[in-house]
Amino acid sequence: MRLKDTGLTAQDIKDKVNKYMIETYERFDFLADHASGMYMYDENDTPYLDFYAGIAVNAAGNCNPAVVKAVQEQAAEIMQTFNYPYTVPQALLAEKICTTIGMDKIFFQNTGTEANEAMIKMARKYGIEKFGPKKYQIVTAWDSFHGRTYGSMAATGQPYNACQIGFGPMEQGFSYAKFNDLEDFRSKVTEDTIGIMVEPVQGEGGVHPATKEFLQGLRKLCDEKGILLLLDEVQSGWGRTGAIMSYMNYGVKPDIVSMAKALGGGMPIGAICATEEVSKAFTMGSHGTTFGGHPVCCAAALAEVNEIVDKELAGNAKEVGNYFMDELRKAGIPHVKEVRGQGLFVGVEFDDAVNAVDVKHECFHRHLLITAIGSSVIRMIPPLIVSKEEADKAVAIIKESVTALC
Numbered sequence: 115m116r117l118k119d120t121g122l123t124a125q126d127i128k129d130k131v132n133k134y135m136i137e138t139y140e141r142f143d144f145l146a147d148h149a150s151g152m153y154m155y156d157e158n159d160t161p162y163l164d165f166y167a168g169i170a171v172n173a174a175g176n177c178n179p180a181v182v183k184a185v186q187e188q189a190a191e192i193m194q195t196f197n198y199p200y201t202v203p204q205a206l207l208a209e210k211i212c213t214t215i216g217m218d219k220i221f222f223q224n225t226g227t228e229a230n231e232a233m234i235k236m237a238r239k240y241g242i243e244k245f246g247p248k249k250y251q252i253v254t255a256w257d258s259f260h261g262r263t264y265g266s267m268a269a270t271g272q273p274y275n276a277c278q279i280g281f282g283p284m285e286q287g288f289s290y291a292k293f294n295d296l297e298d299f300r301s302k303v304t305e306d307t308i309g310i311m312v313e314p315v316q317g318e319g320g321v322h323p324a325t326k327e328f329l330q331g332l333r334k335l336c337d338e339k340g341i342l343l344l345l346d347e348v349q350s351g352w353g354r355t356g357a358i359m360s361y362m363n364y365g366v367k368p369d370i371v372s373m374a375k376a377l378g379g380g381m382p383i384g385a386i387c388a389t390e391e392v393s394k395a396f397t398m399g400s401h402g403t404t405f406g407g408h409p410v411c412c413a414a415a416l417a418e419v420n421e422i423v424d425k426e427l428a429g430n431a432k433e434v435g436n437y438f439m440d441e442l443r444k445a446g447i448p449h450v451k452e453v454r455g456q457g458l459f460v461g462v463e464f465d466d467a468v469n470a471v472d473v474k475h476e477c478f479h480r481h482l483l484i485t486a487i488g489s490s491v492i493r494m495i496p497p498l499i500v501s502k503e504e505a506d507k508a509v510a511i512i513k514e515s516v517t518a519l520c
Contacts, residue, residue: 116147116148116157117145117147117157118157124145124156124157127145128143128145142475142478142483144156144162144478145157147159148177149164149172149176149177150175150176150177151175151176151177151497151499152164152175152176152496152497152499152500152501152504153176154176154483160481161481162478162481162482162483163481163482163483163504163507163508163511164176164483164496164497165482165483165484165494165495165496165500165508166483166484166485166493166494166495166496167495167496167497168380169349169375169485169495170317170349170354170375170376170459170495171375171376171378171379171380172376172379172380172497173352173353173354173376173379173418173421173422173427173497173498174379174418174421174422174425174427174497174498174499175497175499176380176497177380178379178380178417178418178421180417180418180420180421181379181380181381181414181417181418181421183417184413184414184416184417185381185410185413185414187413188203188409188410188413188414189410191409192409193408193409193410194405194408194409194410195409196404197402197403197406197407201407201409201412202409203409203410203412203413203416204222204407204409204412206412206416207412207413207415207416207419208220208222210416210419210420211377211385211387211419212387214358214419214423215358215359215362215371215387216367217371217387217388217389218387218388218389218390218393219387219388219389219390219393220385220386220387220388221236221385221386221388221393221396221401221406222383222384222385222403222406222407222408222412223374223383223384223385223386223403223406224382224383224384224403224405224406224408224411225261225374225382225384226261226348226349226372226373226374226375226384227260227261227262227263227266227384228261228263228384228403228406229348229372229373229374229384229385229386230260230261230265230266230269230346230348230372231261231263231265231266232372232386232401233311233344233346233370233371233372233386234252234265234266234269234311234344235265235400235401236370236386236388236392236393236395236396236401237250237252237308237309237311237342237344237369237370237392237395238250238252238287238308239395239396239400240308240342240392240394240395241308241309241341241342243395245308248305248306249306249307249308250287250306250308251287251288251289251304251306251307251308252269252287252288252289252307252308252309252310252311252344253288253289253290253291253299253302253303253307253309253310253311254269254270254271254288254289254290254291254310254311254312255271255290255291255292255293255312255313255316255319256271256272256290256291256292256293257271257272257293257316257319257320257322258270258271258272258290258293258311258312258313258318258319258346259272259275259277259313259316259317259318259319260311260313260346260348261348262277264281264284264285265285267281267284267285268284268285268286268287268288269288269311271290272318272319289302290302293312293316293319293322293324293328294322294324294325294328295328296327296328296331296332296335299332299335300335303335303339303341307339307341308341308342309336309341309342309343309344309369310332310335310336310341310342310343310344311344311345311346312324312329312332312344312345312346313345313346313347313348313349313350314329314345314347314350314355314360314361314363314364314456315349315350315355315360315455315456315459317349317350317459317487317493318487319487320461320463320487320488320490320491321454321455321459321460321461321487321491321493322454322461323355323454323455323456323459324364326364326365329361329364329366330364330365330366332366333366333367336369342369342370342392343366343368343369344368344369344370344371344372345361345368345370345371345372346371346372347359347360347361347371347372347373348372348373348374348375348384349375349459349495350456350459351371351373351374351375351376351377352373352375352376352377352418352419352422353376353422353427353428353431353457353498354376354431354457354458354459354495354498355428355431355432355435355456355457355458355459356428356429356431356432356435356456356457356458357428357432357457358422358423358428359371359373360456363456369388369389369392370386370387370388370389370392371386371387371388372384372385372386373385373386373387376418376422376498377415377418377419378411378414378415378418379414379415379417379418379421380414380418381410381411381414381415382411383406383408383411383412383414383415384406422498425499427498427499428457428498430498430499430500431457431458431498432457434458434500434501434502434505435455435456435457435458435459435460437502437505438458438460438494438500438502438505438508438509439453439454439455439460441505441506441509442460442462442509442512445509445510445512445513446513447462447512447513447516447517448467448468448516448517448520449464449465449467449468449516449520450462450463450464450465450516451463451464451465451490458494458495458496458498458500459495460493460494460495461487461491461492461493461494462491462492462494462512463490463491464490464491464492464516466490467520468516468519468520469489469519470486470487470488470489470490470491470492471486471489472519473486473492473512473515473516473519474486474492476514476515476516476518476519477492477511477512477515479515480511480514480515481511482507482508482511482512482515484508484512492512494508496508
C-alpha cells in the first residue's frame with residue numbers, strides 16, 4: 115500500500131506511529147513508500163541509494179520481480195496450512211537449500227533469532243541424549259550477536275548491550291571466548307561442552323570476519339573433542355560474503371548452520387540445516403512452529419535463492435565488495451581507522467573524532483541509507499546486485515558526510 119492510495123499525508127502516518135506503536139528504533143524522518151532494485155523511494159518519489167537492504171535482507175534487490183511474482187502467485191493458491199500437510203513450496207525449497215549448501219536436513223522457522231533458538235535446542239538435546247544430562251554447555255564469542263529471544267540473547271556475548279540490560283538473569287549454559295582467538299576457545303571447552311557457536315563474520319560486533327586459521331581451527335577442535343560446530347549465518351549467509359554461505363570461504367562444514375534475512379528476499383523466513391546424525395535429536399513434538407515453512411514465504415525464498423544462484427550474485431558480492439573496500443581505503447575519508455569486511459559485508463571504523471551515528475544521519479540527508487554499530491562503526495550491507503558505479507557513489511557520499519562533520 116502506497117501513501118497516495120490512503121488519502122493521508124506523510125505526517126499523518128508518522129503521527130499514527132507515534133501514537134500507537136511501542137518504539138524501540140531510532141527512526142529516520144523518512145516514509146519508505148516503495149522500492150525497486152538498488153533504491154528506496156519516499157512519498158515524493160525521491161530515490162535513496164540503499165546500502166542496508168532491509169538489514170542484509172533484499173539480496174537480489176528491492177522488490178525483485180521474480181520474488182514478487184512468486185509471492186503473488188502463491189498467495190492466490192494457499193497461504194497457510196501449518197505443517198501437517200505437505201506443500202509444494204516447502205518441499206522444493208528444502209531440496210534447493212540442502213543440495214546448494216551441502217547439508218542433509220532442514221527445519222524452517224520465521225526469523226533469525228528463532229533459527230538460533232532451534233540450533234541451540236538441537237545441539238543441547240543431541241548432547242544430553244547422546245552423552246548425558248550435563249552435556250549442554252555452549253561456548254560463544256565475546257561481541258557476538260545471536261538474537262533477542264532468551265536463548266539467543268544469552269548466547270550473545272554482549273552483557274553491556276541494551277538487548278540484555280534490564281531483562282533479568284540470562285539463561286545458563288553459555289560461556290564466552292575471544293573471537294579469532296583459538297586458544298581462548300580451547301580453554302573454555304570443558305567435559306560438559308556440547309558445541310561452539312560463532313558467526314563467520316561478527317556483524318553487530320563491528321563487522322569482524324573470522325580468520326581462516328580460527329574457523330578451521332574451531333572445526334578441528336570440535337572434531338578432536340567430539341562436539342558440534344554451530345555457525346550463525348543469519349546475516350552472512352546467501353551470497354553476502356562472496357560465497358553462497360560464508361563457511362564456504364573457509365573450507366569448513368558446520369554440524370548445524372542457521373540462516374534467515376537474505377533467504378526470504380523480503381519475506382520472513384529462517385531455518386537451520388544440520389547433518390543427518392545431529393538432526394535426529396529433533397523427534398516428534400520436540401520442536402515446532404505455527405508459521406515456519408509458510409507456503410508464501412517458502413515460494414518467495416525459492417525464487418530468491420534461484421536469483422542468487424542463477425545470477426551468481428555471490429560472485430558479484432566478492433568482486434564489488436573488494437572494489438568498494440579498496441575505494442573506501444583510497445578515498446581519503448577523514449578519521450578512518452580501518453575498513454574491513456568480507457564481500458558486501460563492509461564496516462568502516464572511525465576514531466573518536468567522528469561519531470558513526472552522525473555519519474549515518476549525514477548520509478541519509480544525502481540520500482544514502484546505511485547503518486551504524488555503536489558510535490564507531492558504519493556498516494554497509496547493500497543488495498548483491500550493486501554495481502561499481504553505485505559503490506563509487508556511496509564512497510563519495512560517505513566522504514562528503516564525514517567531511518561535513520569535521
